[in-house]
Amino acid sequence: MRCENGSWSASPVCLPAPCSQQPPHVHNGMRVFFGNQDGDQARYICFPGYRLAGINGTYLTCSLGHWVGGSPYCEEYYCPNPGSISHGKVLKKIDNTLIAPFESYIKRIKHGHKLVFQCHVGYTLKGPGGATCVDGVWQPPIADSEEICAVAIHPPFRNLWKPIRNKRL
Template sequence: MVKIIWNWEEQIVVDFLLETCSTSNIEIENGFFPEPVVVYDINKQTQYTCKSGYVTTDGEISGSVTCLQSGWSAQPKCIKSCETPLFKNARTKSNRTWFKVNDTLDYECHDGYENRHNDIKGSIVCGYNGWSDTPACDDPTEKCGPPKAISNGDITSFLLTMYPPGSRVEYQCQSYYTLQGSKYATCSNGEWSKPPRCIDPCIITEENMNENNIQLKGKNDKKYYAKAGETIEFMCKLGYSGNTGMLSFQAVCQEGIVQYPRCK
């Protein structure tokens, strides 16, 4: 802003340039100014706020900058942080309330408890997505060993030697097999809940169809896999006829078994 003062005796103009700062001229990485664009005079101070999960370099959720003749006093910066986690049957000697990325926090289990690595001590690391692990310890007698394997199915996660109570694993069936029951098993009181079953599909072969003088309706497959509960439609081969109604040519796959219709 320019302020003009007239010196009537010497008839000259003296200009005084009053420096100002605008919040539109400063960007805050991972932070923001609570107010819209504002212009500040020299020596005026304004607050900025960090986004959730970020703090200033001093570990605060907000900071301040001052308008100087040379511009803003500093470049506001908000860095990724992790708050002190909740401990389960564990403690730490650290009294810090926040941690920077790559900071490590050591903890130890209460007497008689172990973490999921079967150790009484552990460490977690602050990362961009939060802590690397949960500082939790459990009663060893309540842990579970590896979950049960199922026929024609697999567990979707990497297997561990021990699982803390409350752990859950997910099962999936191989191609064409149908999962029966809950796809999850949970560890409780040292035991896993009942795992699911993978029900056999029905394999429709050319040999079986030739024996009954039939073929798949609307398909030219010489080998067809049908999931449990699926309805398979057949029809007589050219030159053959069936001696029952059309519904008899609709067979349902029942745990790997299918009743073929017959044509003569």
């Protein structure tokens, strides 16, 4: 500032300090922000199969030189083990062609993993033939284990065969 003819050339102004660093990075997600000035915000978005945790809402805010609002991270969603099904078995679909037995000791199933239901002989599948873990929820929802495989009811067969009569010439 300079004193000219008895008055100062400018008045001092104090501004809040900008954030000196970028907002924290998150694994399995991304952050979107456009500046480091006081009041600027950084939004956090997690990839499919993950949910945002460690933060109030979805934003951090630059306040007086620091990013405030929590310590964001993306945690993986899991679906619970659906258990066994009565009169059938649960299989895990590994890729489009390979299916393996699904073990009951597995407690968590990752996002995108698929299960297939198979009924024993004499029983028929009632409803969907499986389910996919989507963001911690089975889609379509898995019915009660007693309701997946029902006793097969076969229609009566009439005249399955006709006797061949020898015709004499």
